Amino acid sequence: xxxxxxxxxxxxxxxxxxxxxxxxxxxxxxxxxxxxxxxxxxxxxxxxxxxxxxxxxxxxxxxxxxxxxxxxxxxxxxxxxxxxxxxxxxxxxxxxxxxxxxxxxxxxxxxxxxxxxxxxxxxxxxxxxxxxxxxxxxxxxxxxxxxxxxxxxxxxxxxxxxxxxxxxxxxxxxxxxxxxxxxxxxxxxxxxxxxxxxxxxxxxxxxxxxxxxxxxxxxxxxxxxxxxxxxxxxxxxxxxxxxxxxxxxxxxxxxxxxxxxxxxxxxxxxxxxxxxxxxxxxxxxxxxxxxxxxxxxxxxxxxxxxxxx
Amino acid sequence: xxxxxxxxxxxxxxxxxxxxxxxxxxxxxxxxxxxxxxxxxxxxxxxxxxxxxxxxxxxxxxxxxxxxxxxxxxxxxxxxxxxxxxxxxxxxxxxxxxxxxxxxxxxxxxxxxxxxxxxxxxxxxxxxxxxxxxxxxxxxxxxxxxxxxxxxxxxxxxxxxxxxxxxxxxxxxxxxxxxxxxxxxxxxxxxxxxxxxxxxxxxxxxxxxxxxxxxxxxxxxxxxxxxxxxxxxxxxxxxxxxxxxxxxxxxxxxxxxxxxxxxxxxxxxxxxxxxxxxxxxxxxxxxxxxxxxxxxxxxxxxxxxxxxxxxxxxxxxxxxxxxxxxxxxxxxxxxxxxxxxxxxxxxxxxxxxxxxxxxxxxxxxxxxxxxxxxxxxxxxxxxxxxxxxxxxxxxxxxxxxxxxxxxxxxxxx
Numbered sequence: 001x002x003x004x005x006x007x008x009x010x011x012x013x014x015x016x017x018x019x020x021x022x023x024x025x026x027x028x029x030x031x032x033x034x035x036x037x038x039x040x041x042x043x044x045x046x047x048x049x050x051x052x053x054x055x056x057x058x059x060x061x062x063x064x065x066x067x068x069x070x071x072x073x074x075x076x077x078x079x080x081x082x083x084x085x086x087x088x089x090x091x092x093x094x095x096x097x098x099x100x101x102x103x104x105x106x107x108x109x110x111x112x113x114x115x116x117x118x119x120x121x122x123x124x125x126x127x128x129x130x131x132x133x134x135x136x137x138x139x140x141x142x143x144x145x146x147x148x149x150x151x152x153x154x155x156x157x158x159x160x161x162x163x164x165x166x167x168x169x170x171x172x173x174x175x176x177x178x179x180x181x182x183x184x185x186x187x188x189x190x191x192x193x194x195x196x197x198x199x200x201x202x203x204x205x206x207x208x209x210x211x212x213x214x215x216x217x218x219x220x221x222x223x224x225x226x227x228x229x230x231x232x233x234x235x236x237x238x239x240x241x242x243x244x245x246x247x248x249x250x251x252x253x254x255x256x257x258x259x260x261x262x263x264x265x266x267x268x269x270x271x272x273x274x275x276x277x278x279x280x281x282x283x284x285x286x287x288x289x290x291x292x293x294x295x296x297x298x299x300x301x302x303x304x305x306x307x308x309x
Numbered sequence: 310x311x312x313x314x315x316x317x318x319x320x321x322x323x324x325x326x327x328x329x330x331x332x333x334x335x336x337x338x339x340x341x342x343x344x345x346x347x348x349x350x351x352x353x354x355x356x357x358x359x360x361x362x363x364x365x366x367x368x369x370x371x372x373x374x375x376x377x378x379x380x381x382x383x384x385x386x387x388x389x390x391x392x393x394x395x396x397x398x399x400x401x402x403x404x405x406x407x408x409x410x411x412x413x414x415x416x417x418x419x420x421x422x423x424x425x426x427x428x429x430x431x432x433x434x435x436x437x438x439x440x441x442x443x444x445x446x447x448x449x450x451x452x453x454x455x456x457x458x459x460x461x462x463x464x465x466x467x468x469x470x471x472x473x474x475x476x477x478x479x480x481x482x483x484x485x486x487x488x489x490x491x492x493x494x495x496x497x498x499x500x501x502x503x504x505x506x507x508x509x510x511x512x513x514x515x516x517x518x519x520x521x522x523x524x525x526x527x528x529x530x531x532x533x534x535x536x537x538x539x540x541x542x543x544x545x546x547x548x549x550x551x552x553x554x555x556x557x558x559x560x561x562x563x564x565x566x567x568x569x570x571x572x573x574x575x576x577x578x579x580x581x582x583x584x585x586x587x588x589x590x591x592x593x594x595x596x597x598x599x600x601x602x603x604x605x606x607x608x609x610x611x612x613x614x615x616x617x618x619x620x621x622x623x624x625x626x627x628x629x630x631x632x633x634x635x636x637x638x639x640x641x642x643x644x645x646x647x648x649x650x651x652x653x654x655x656x657x658x659x660x661x662x663x664x665x666x667x668x669x670x671x672x673x674x675x676x677x678x679x680x681x682x683x684x685x686x687x688x689x690x691x692x693x694x695x696x697x698x699x700x701x702x703x704x705x706x707x708x709x710x711x712x713x714x715x716x717x718x719x720x721x722x
Contacts, residue, residue, distance in 0.1 A: 048562045052718075070564040084559035086318070088326050093318075100314040101563040129325070145559075155562075 001026050002047065002153060002186065007056035009042050009208075016042040018208035019056070024153075029175070029185040031199030033192065033295065039208035040188040041081055044157045047186070048078045060153060074102065077151030077183075081158045083138045084145075087131040091122055091141050094130060095148055102149035116144040119174055136167030143171055147178060154178055154185045160194065172198055192295040204299060211302045220293040227271050228253070228297045229262040229278065232287040243281050249274055253300040261300060311565040315573025316580070319547070323581060333540055334585050338592050340532045342525070357437045358387045360395040360407040367415035399429050406430050406441035418452065419467035421460055458495065462487045526598045530678030531651030533589040534671050537613055538642045540585040541621040542635075544578040548622075548713065549631040557717070567717040571710045578622065579706075583614035601681025605688040609681070612695050613674040615702030620670060622709035626716070645669040650676070673697045 002024040009017040017039045024030045032040050045051035047058050049065045049072065058065045065072040085094050095113045099105075104112060117123045120140035130138060143159060156175065160168040175198065179185050189195055195202050196216055203213040212219055229250075236257050244252055244260060249268030253261040264274055271290065279285065291297065299305075323330045363371075391398065395407045409427035417424035428445045430438035456463060465484050469476045548571075551557040560570060587610055590600055600606045621638055628634040646652060648662060649671025655663065666672040677694035680686035 045558075050558055050561045069566070073562065073564040076562065078559065078562035080555060080559050080562070082555035082558075084555045086322065086556065088322055089318070090325070093321060093325070097314060097318040097321075098563070100317070101311055101560075101565055 001061065002184065003059040004043075004047065005057050005059070007043065007046055007053045007058070009039075009046060009051065009053050015208050017046070017053070020205070020208070020210045021056075022203055022210060022213055024184055024186050025201075026184050027179070027182055028200040029179050029187055029198055031195040031202040032186065032188040032205055033190065033195045033202050033299075034188075034205035035190055038190075038205045040190075040205060041157055042208075043205070044078075044155055044186065044188055048076055048155050049073060074149075075152040077146035077149065077154045079143050079146040079154070079156040079159045081161065083135075083142050085130050085138060085141055088129060090127050090129055091117065091133075091144075092126045094141065095144060098145045099148050104149060112148050112150075116148050119147070119177070120144055121170060136163040139163050139167060140171060143174060147174070150183075152182075152184065154183050156185065156187045158188055158190070160189070160191070192299075196295055202295065204295075204302060206299075206303055212298065216295070219295065219298045221266075222298070227264045228291040228293060228300075229264065229275070230289045230291060231260045231262060231278070231283070231285050232258060233283065233285040234258060235260045235283060235285075240283050243283060244278075247274065247277050247281065250278075253297065254305065261297075263297065263301065311563075311569040312573035312576060315565075315570060316576045319544075319574070319577035319581070333543055334536075334588050336536055336539065338529075338536075338589055340536075342596075356387050357406075357440060358389065358404040359441055360389050360391045360398060360404045362391050362393070362395045362407060362409045364412040365410045365414040396429070399431060402431055402433050404431065405434050405437035408441070408445060416467070418456060419463045419470070421456060421464065459488065459491060462491065525593065525596055526682050527654060528651075529589075529593045529598055530682065531646065531649065531671060531675040533586060533593070534613055534617075534649070534674045534678075535642060535646040535651045536589060537582055537586045537617045538621065538645070538671070541578060541582045541614075541617040542638045542642065544581045545574075545618070545621040545625045546631055546634060546638075548574055548625060549628070549634050553631055561717070567714045570717070571714055575618065575622065575706060575710060578618040579614055582618050583611055586610045586614050599682065600678075601685075602687050605681055605686075605691060608688065608695060609674065609677050609691060609698075612698035612702065613670070615706065616670045616674070616698040617702075619702040619705030619707075619709060622713070623705040624709075626709040626712035645671045648672070649674075670698060670701055673701075 004020060004022050004024075006019050006021050007017055008015070008019050020039075020043065022030075032043065034040055042051065046053045046056075047060075047065070049058075049069050052066065060072045060075060063072050086097075089097070092113055095116065096109060099109045099112060113126070114123065117126050120143060122137060122140055122144070125133065125137065130141065133141065139159060139162075143156075146154060146156070154175070159175075160171055163171075172194065175185060175187065187195075187199060199216075201213065201215055202219060204211045204219070212222055214222065235244075235255065240260075241252070241255060244250070244255075244262060247262075249265055251263045251265055253263050255261075262278070264271055275288070275290075279288070389404065391407070395404075395409075398404060399407050407429040409429065411425065411427070414424050414426070416422075426445055426449055428438075428442050430442060462484060465480075465487065469480060469484070548557075551560070557570065561567065587607075590606065590610060594600060620641075624638050624641060625634045628637055648658075648666050649669035650658070650666060651671055655666060655672070655676070658666070673694045677691040677698075680690050680694075684690075
């Protein structure tokens with residue numbers, strides 16, 4: 001288990017991570033979901049021991065990473081956000097070097113390299129220099145370096161940024177396989193669909209603070225909404241706001257230039273009752289879409305804004 | 310051991326990029342070869358191709374052409390007799406200059422009439438046509454002076470040449486007598502000369518030795534030291550590049566401490582730098598440079614590599630980015646190389662700069678190589694130099710490693 005206890009990190013006046021605590025249970029995939037600049041990378045950097053926190057501690061399998069760094073790091077596999085591979089070396093060279101840092105050598109190292117490259121579909125490019133790879137291939141090689149030594153804990157910092165859908169699916173499949181084999185995974189992302197599909201539990205982070213933590217159903221329940229109505233039209237008007245607010249059983253989550261997001265609160269009148277009231281309110285609505293509660297609506301409910309890149 | 314893994318990885322990167330590595334190692338050799346070609350050849354090697362268009366075809370013009378083709382001048386002058394086609398050859402840039410002796414030149418000279426020698430210069434060349442022009446000018450002055458001093462005798466010769474019959478003994482004797490009395494009159498004026506020019510080349514023992522060892526041996530050590538500094542620059546730059554590319558950050562997520570990383574990098578920098586220097590030395594030996602006692606040379610190579618690595622690592626530990634590091638270290642290397650004697654022998658430098666030389670590792674290394682190569686010294690003779698180089702290497706390597714380690718731990722790298 002990874003225990004994060006009251007971690008805090010400031011860069012001059014900016015509080016990047018503000019007193020956060022959570023646990024990553026053995027064998028689970030915990031997603032850390034938040035927009036860019038929310039504090040995800042700073043958090044993961046402190047957990048893997050490359051950034052010293054101002055306060056708080058990280059306990060991995062009952063060892064403090066800042067007290068016994070090498071012991072803890074041997075159990076960690078880290079896949080950073082930036083593609084951290086040596087482009088003038090081959091894929092095999094990169095993995096061979098990385099494996100040697102974990103004490104792997106000889107036939108065992110070769111076997112692991114072949115196995116890992118096969119899992120991400122790069123076996124046939126093992127002898128090619130990395131500079132000839134596409135962005136997606138480099139990302140997959142980056143993932144290989146985190147998996148090569150079969151770590152007990154896998155920390156991934158937005159490993160699918162900037163790659164094509166096929167490579168993304170491949171990476172997500174490999175992470176699922178690792179988790180199924182017993183690896184504990186901490187996965188940071190700003191893609192809600194990834195968090196929904198991949199993670200057993202999700203921590204929503206914004207401005208360096210954990211706003212909510214739980215399974216997807218727990219989070220959506222916590223937001224207290226049954227459905228979300230997304231309205232399109234010239235809605236940025238005070239009178240419109242007043243009329244929307246007057247519709248019983250609803251709550252305004254967001255109001256933009258030409259759109260509004262309205263939550264239908266659970267326990268009140270249902271969608272079938274509310275929708276006609278909204279349409280009859282003469283608001284100039286041009287389009288309506290109905291969404292089931294998801295992480296987007298949870299994030300809006302928690303922060304008052306949408307989760308964007 | 311992580312440090313050894315990092316060392317192996319770095320060496321593999323050099324092997325995987327053979328062209329880049331070869332260029333890095335070959336640069337000082339190429340520079341030394343250029344220096345040897347530029348400074349190694351003397352004036353004797355220069356040959357000026359001159360076209361001689363002699364329309365006069367008389368004795369005097371033949372004498373002038375013959376003088377230009379004399380043994381000594383012939384080494385520097387390639388005189389090619391041509392006709393009018395010489396002008397076309399000049400248009401094609403096939404010679405440095407064309408000298409035209411016009412028809413009737415000898416007649417006019419002997420008769421004391423004004424005459425002209427034309428020089429056509431090749432505009433594509435700068436210095437060689439100038440030499441021809443100056444030479445022709447000197448020749449014209451000599452002929453003019455001769456014409457004035459021996460005017461009666463020259464007119465007499467002209468008269469004799471105009472007659473159809475062979476000159477009588479009396480006429481020739483009269484001419485000889487006139488020339489003789491004219492020379493006697495001049496003897497008091499021109500002999501002995503009031504001022505004589507004597508050129509003496511003062512050579513030190515070292516220079517005499519240097520002449521024996523060849524020009525490459527004078528320049529290669531300094532340039533090899535400069536090349537070693539550039540090798541160390543390339544190797545230490547990797548630390549900043551590792552940081553900027555996120556590789557160092559990733560590396561530190563593995564069971565690798567900042568100390569492991571820096572130890573690996575230091576080993577790699579020193580090894581690559583020493584190997585590069587050793588290769589340059591071997592290549593120099595293949596080109597005929599006698600480096601001196603092998604043990605002393607090997608120790609000096611190691612000391613220089615250590616000092617170069619330490620210095621560059623220290624500078625890199627002070628800068629914020631790879632670009633800053635590149636700029637600063639390049640300036641330092643060039644200035645040190647100039648001050649330290651890589652581009653010119655130290656005794657050729659202005660006096661006020663010489664004390665500054667001792668502040669550069671290029672000086673201490675080059676001076677030691679000069680001691681081994683030019684002065685026939687051994688290990689004992691270069692001990693002070695080795696002491697300075699090893700101490701500088703250890704101090705800078707230690708300080709640079711400490712500063713980089715502190716920055717890595719603070720998260721600044």
